[in-house]
Amino acid sequence: MSEDLKILDEVTQSEYKWGFVSNIESDNAPKGLSEDIVRFISEKKNEPSWLLEWRLKAFRYWLTMEEPVWANVHYPKIDFQDIIYYSAPKAKPVLNSLDELDPEIKATFDKLGISLQEQKRLSGVAMDAVIDSVSVKTTFREALGELGIIFCSFSEAVHAHPELIKKYLGSVVPYTDNYYSALNSAVFSDGSFCYIPKGVRCPMELSTYFRINSAGTGQFERTLIVAEDGAYVSYLEGCTAPMRDENQLHAAVVEIVSHTDATVKYSTVQNWYPGNKEGIGGIYNFVTKRGICAGDRAKISWTQVETGSAITWKYPSVILKGDFSIGEFYSVAVTNNMQQADTGTKMIHLGKNTKSTIISKGISGGKSQNSYRGLVKINKNADNARNFSQCDSLLLGDKCGAHTFPYLEVNNKSAKVEHEATTSKVGEDQIFYCNQRGISTEDAVNLIVNGYCKEVFNQLPMEFAVEAQKLLAISLEGSVG
Amino acid sequence: MNSTTINTINANSLLQDFDLFTDLYGKQTNYFQEIRKFSADKFNVLGIPTQKNEEWKYLNLSPLFKNDFRSVSHTQAFEIDAASAKQFHLCGENAIVFVIENGRLNRAASNVKTLPKGLSIGTLAELADDARVQKHFAQHADAITEPFVALNTAMSFDAMIVLLDEKIKINETIQFAFVTNTNQENISVPIRVLVIAEKHSECTVVESYHTLNEQHKVFVNAVSEVVVGEEARVHYAKIQIESENTFHINYHQVNQAKNSYQHITSLSLGASLLRNNLHIQLDGENCTTYLNGLYVLSGTQVMDNHTLVDHAMPNCYSNELYKGMIDDKSQGIFNGKIFVRKDAQKTNAYQSNKNILLSNDASINTKPQLEIFADDVKCSHGATTGQIDEEALFYLRSRGIAEPEARALLNHAFAAAVINQVESELLKESLLLLLSRKLRVMEEV
Numbered sequence: 001m002s003e004d005l006k007i008l009d010e011v012t013q014s015e016y017k018w019g020f021v022s023n024i025e026s027d028n029a030p031k032g033l034s035e036d037i038v039r040f041i042s043e044k045k046n047e048p049s050w051l052l053e054w055r056l057k058a059f060r061y062w063l064t065m066e067e068p069v070w071a072n073v074h075y076p077k078i079d080f081q082d083i084i085y086y087s088a089p090k091a092k093p094v095l096n097s098l099d100e101l102d103p104e105i106k107a108t109f110d111k112l113g114i115s116l117q118e119q120k121r122l123s124g125v126a127m128d129a130v131i132d133s134v135s136v137k138t139t140f141r142e143a144l145g146e147l148g149i150i151f152c153s154f155s156e157a158v159h160a161h162p163e164l165i166k167k168y169l170g171s172v173v174p175y176t177d178n179y180y181s182a183l184n185s186a187v188f189s190d191g192s193f194c195y196i197p198k199g200v201r202c203p204m205e206l207s208t209y210f211r212i213n214s215a216g217t218g219q220f221e222r223t224l225i226v227a228e229d230g231a232y233v234s235y236l237e238g239c240t241a242p243m244r245d246e247n248q249l250h251a252a253v254v255e256i257v258s259h260t261d262a263t264v265k266y267s268t269v270q271n272w273y274p275g276n277k278e279g280i281g282g283i284y285n286f287v288t289k290r291g292i293c294a295g296d297r298a299k300i301s302w303t304q305v306e307t308g309s310a311i312t313w314k315y316p317s318v319i320l321k322g323d324f325s326i327g328e329f330y331s332v333a334v335t336n337n338m339q340q341a342d343t344g345t346k347m348i349h350l351g352k353n354t355k356s357t358i359i360s361k362g363i364s365g366g367k368s369q370n371s372y373r374g375l376v377k378i379n380k381n382a383d384n385a386r387n388f389s390q391c392d393s394l395l396l397g398d399k400c401g402a403h404t405f406p407y408l409e410v411n412n413k414s415a416k417v418e419h420e421a422t423t424s425k426v427g428e429d430q431i432f433y434c435n436q437r438g439i440s441t442e443d444a445v446n447l448i449v450n451g452y453c454k455e456v457f458n459q460l461p462m463e464f465a466v467e468a469q470k471l472l473a474i475s476l477e478g479s480v481g
Numbered sequence: 482m483n484s485t486t487i488n489t490i491n492a493n494s495l496l497q498d499f500d501l502f503t504d505l506y507g508k509q510t511n512y513f514q515e516i517r518k519f520s521a522d523k524f525n526v527l528g529i530p531t532q533k534n535e536e537w538k539y540l541n542l543s544p545l546f547k548n549d550f551r552s553v554s555h556t557q558a559f560e561i562d563a564a565s566a567k568q569f570h571l572c573g574e575n576a577i578v579f580v581i582e583n584g585r586l587n588r589a590a591s592n593v594k595t596l597p598k599g600l601s602i603g604t605l606a607e608l609a610d611d612a613r614v615q616k617h618f619a620q621h622a623d624a625i626t627e628p629f630v631a632l633n634t635a636m637s638f639d640a641m642i643v644l645l646d647e648k649i650k651i652n653e654t655i656q657f658a659f660v661t662n663t664n665q666e667n668i669s670v671p672i673r674v675l676v677i678a679e680k681h682s683e684c685t686v687v688e689s690y691h692t693l694n695e696q697h698k699v700f701v702n703a704v705s706e707v708v709v710g711e712e713a714r715v716h717y718a719k720i721q722i723e724s725e726n727t728f729h730i731n732y733h734q735v736n737q738a739k740n741s742y743q744h745i746t747s748l749s750l751g752a753s754l755l756r757n758n759l760h761i762q763l764d765g766e767n768c769t770t771y772l773n774g775l776y777v778l779s780g781t782q783v784m785d786n787h788t789l790v791d792h793a794m795p796n797c798y799s800n801e802l803y804k805g806m807i808d809d810k811s812q813g814i815f816n817g818k819i820f821v822r823k824d825a826q827k828t829n830a831y832q833s834n835k836n837i838l839l840s841n842d843a844s845i846n847t848k849p850q851l852e853i854f855a856d857d858v859k860c861s862h863g864a865t866t867g868q869i870d871e872e873a874l875f876y877l878r879s880r881g882i883a884e885p886e887a888r889a890l891l892n893h894a895f896a897a898a899v900i901n902q903v904e905s906e907l908l909k910e911s912l913l914l915l916l917s918r919k920l921r922v923m924e925e926v
Contacts (some may be wrong), residue, residue, distance in 0.1 A: 107840065395853065
């Protein structure tokens with residue numbers, strides 16, 4: 001085996017670094033799904049009746065739906081009755097400072113390399129740390145409150161700002177949208193709510209840390225971000241999960257509403273447990289993410305770095321309704337061992353002079369399958385719409401696969417739509433060139449892969465970019481980082 | 482009933498004349514009858530696909546099969562003679578032209594002198610005893626999952642066969658002019674071609690599709706199989722200039738052996754609904770294959786081009802260029818797939834799809850796909866949809882060319898880029914002529 005082959009081999013065989021279990025007592029619902037469970041969740045969270053009604057409507061609708069099977073992923077059928085739909089850390093502590101935080105939880109974050117103190121003191125990132133399904137800690141709330149910005153857990157928002165939740169919940173992703181959004185709408189446990197009032201520029205990056213903790217707990221998060229006219233916010237979401245032998249389902253819903261002249265930037269780093277080398281265990285990540293540019297000149301930008309999960313199945317989308325609105329999608333998806341990813345985006349152009357950009361980078365190693373699936377749709381009235389898509393795939397072994405399924409539907413003659421895709425491997429000549437200049441093969445692969453992803457990493461906020469590179473390095477362990 | 486197929490009652494009507502021709506193939510009758518029966522059964526199971534089938538997502542066939550199509554008579558007298566057949570000649574004086582009227586070979590109208598040594602061309606009935614025909618006929622086009630291939634295999638009666646022996650190079654172009662000429666409504670015409678080019682041979686084959694009597698609804702269902710032997714070179718063209726009452730579903734299957742070369746150009750101008758399936762199977766190492774297509778739509782035409790290049794072996798090269806111009810209320814569809822199998826290392830595969838929309842009621846749905854299971858490959862695809870470059874237009878106008886002429890010039894240049902890749906000069910000229918004729922009609926409307 002030649003040197004670089006060996007390195008690629010090591011790279012593609014590395015195991016999940018973040019596997020550990022925190023011992024926090026959970027207040028679990030019994031396994032299974034029924035109207036009673038939906039009522040149980042709603043009651044546990046002390047929800048108003050209109051929300052319970054909404055959940056029940058979603059649940060009844062879900063019962064009439066069939067599980068979708070069209071994606072290019074394969075997994076054993078999910079037993080929806082074998083999942084715990086609610087689990088919360090017992091006795092939610094009320095904290096005034098970080099010192100009061102449960103030492104176990106703190107240690108969890110420390111192991112992840114993200115100490116809250118560190119974050120708070122050095123980077124000025126406000127963290128809404130979510131362990132399993134209930135918010136444990138929210139920082140910087142006061143500072144944000146002065147500007148009128150609301151950033152809190154979803155259940156708090158239901159009580160404190162019911163009019164906003166009523167107005168926007170399900171407005172971008174209705175519960176009828178798809179199988180998993182209906183399921184989520186019925187049983188969602190918690191999540192984040194973010195509201196930026198008119199003309200306010202959020203002074204810091206808002207960030208939530210998700211973790212899945214209890215064994216056999218499906219996590220159904222719900223995120224809702226609303227930016228009023230002229231507002232700006234950059235929102236971060238990231239997650240790591242402990243090692244498990246049981247497949248865990250994660251079906252989150254993220255909704256973004258961007259009004260006239262508003263900009264929402266949503267970044268996520270996802271590093272859930274991908275299962276072991278044989279593909280046992282690992283998270284199923286079936287997420288519905290969608291934003292709407294409701295007003296003119298609105299902008300929504302998705303950036304994602306996907307390295308984890310046994311199966312990733314998601315398409316962060318933008319509906320470009322306002323004239324001159326902009327949608328962006330930047331993605332790096334790394335699959336290794338037995339991982340499967342079917343991810344991409346949808347850009348629906350409705351308004352005039354709308355513009356969308358799609359940059360997708362797939363890296364597959366081991367026996368993984370990595371698919372890009374995207375839709376660009378230009379409606380009849382979307383004059384002068386513009387789209388540019390680029391989807392590149394990098395193959396790190398001969399047992400993996402890379403697939404591209406773009407759908408381009410153009411119904412307006414003034415539209416300009418471009419799609420470009422390439423598939424290749426790390427070139428021997430590129431490695432040779434680096435070797436020649438004294439760079440080891442290991443560093444060369446690192447260099448090339450990082451360069452390959454640069455367009456996407458550049459879109460990430462500073463703090464996240466560092467982490468993303470770290471994650472990439474670990475995913476490609478053996479040679480890189 | 483399967484939800485992805487249309488009600489099978491109409492599908493059955495397409496098979497109703499199955500028993501009318503059971504004794505066409507002499508002593509091989511039993512052999513071919515088996516194949517026909519098998520395919521008829523398959524078609525009964527498969528039915529006609531609906532839009533729920535991913536491969537037919539954008540093409541709605543249900544209005545088409547509201548009509549009860551009946552198989553064309555295979556005893557009707559021919560109307561085309563040698564003189565009137567001249568209008569179908571596209572490849573110059575020396576070309577070998579076969580006229581196939583309503584799915585049957587019309588020898589009197591064909592322009593065939595003695596065939597060069599090493600080349601035999603005839604109908605399946607005439608060549609049924611040849612071992613090569615039995616080896617390849619209906620063995621490549623997929624009658625198991627493709628309903629229209631199954632239908633064609635069950636119902637075609639006068640397949641055209643080209644047999645090219647080893648090391649034979651044919652300079653004259655072989656043209657098959659398929660003409661539908663019927664005075665009846667709702668007729669289905671099956672068309673079948675098999676080309677076998679053995680080792681080191683070379684030939685040029687052109688299929689052209691015409692309509693004589695334009696007022697009647699016709700359903701043309703064509704399947705071609707092309708077998709390219711080792712080191713062989715096959716140049717191919719498919720020209721569709723049928724009437725606005727024609728529905729045309731076409732399958733073209735190419736199988737290439739090692740070191741072979743294949744070049745196909747498809748020019749789609751006619752028919753109200755046209756579906757082209759082009760499947761190129763690279764079964765040997767070091768194959769080279771080019772597939773180029775041009776579709777120009779106007780009125781309410783619908784054209785769907787599906788291509789698949791299957792790289793099964795290493796070191797092959799494929800290059801695909803499809804261009805479309807879509808005007809009025811027409812609808813263009815392109816679906817191109819490059820499939821690279823696990824062992825097909827060192828594959829180089831390129832695909833490009835470019836479209837121009839000329840009207841606000843026109844639409845294009847394009848889906849270029851890559852499915853790659855080998856790591857040491859270079860594959861890319863690109864798809865664009867847009868308009869004529871305003872700057873190019875300005876450049877021409879600033880040099881005194883009026884806007885309509887400038888637009889016509891640029892449109893022509895956009896489309897001609899595909900035709901210019903055709904090797905035969907005579908064929909290229911005919912194709913450019915057909916293109917300008919269609920573009921001129923589009924400008925006048």
